[in-house]
Amino acid sequence: MKRADYVNLPSTLLKHLFDQEVLIKQNVEETFGLTIWELVKLRSSQINQCAYCIAMHTKQARQYGENDNRIIGLSAWRDMPFYTAKECLALELCEKLTQSEAIDDMFYAKLTQEFDDKALLTLTIAINAINSWNRVVKMFKPNVDFND
Template sequence: MKRADYFNQAPQLIQHLLGQEELLKQQAEATFGLKIWELVKLRASQLNQCAFCIAMHTTQATDSGESTNRIIGLSAWKDMTFYTTKERLALSLCEKLTNAEVIEDTFYQELASEFDDKSLVTLTIAINAINSWNRIVKMFKPTVEFNDN
């Protein structure tokens, strides 16, 4: 079944989301780094089972210097030793927000020990943004293109 072409049916709205994405990239790079941003986008896409976004963010993570082992290991990151404390906290926040879990004060304190306030706000908005994209893509199902080099 052919679904609506969301890029062409609501171009102003999509341009707004793309502009937000560019601003988030700039803020992520300035606050906590693009590697964490890419890991979070890929992990949220895995949790949401968004094939299009998994393919895209795997490529983007690789392009930003992420290793194949860390990308493969992301689905079991809690059992992998090669993620930093900061990355683990970001991934844990990603899972909690994606799954609409409560953010307890103790967890917030752990986050605040690794991220300053601006970084926490940016990270939270970035997680919200990828979840939004995942839901849009799951609704309209664009063709998945996995660049297998």
């Protein structure tokens, strides 16, 4: 069944999602960097089983300099030696928020050792945004393109 071409519908709601991405990127560049952002987007998309977003963020991560080992190992990041302490905390937060788990005080305190308040807000909004995109994409099922 062909679904709506959501990207080309005249919608101020969708425009706000795209505008939000621009703002998030600006804040990410100022706080913790594009690499962590792409890892978080890719990990959330894996959890949500969003094939389109997995393809997109794999390509984007490579463009930002990620190597194949780090991309392939992302689904088992806890057992891989490729990620920094800061990246591991970002990925753990991503998993907790994506799966609607509680953020206890102990974990929050660990986060504050690597991220200041602005970075934590940016990271939280970025995780929220990719989860939103995953749901929109899963609804409308655009064609997945893994070709480089």
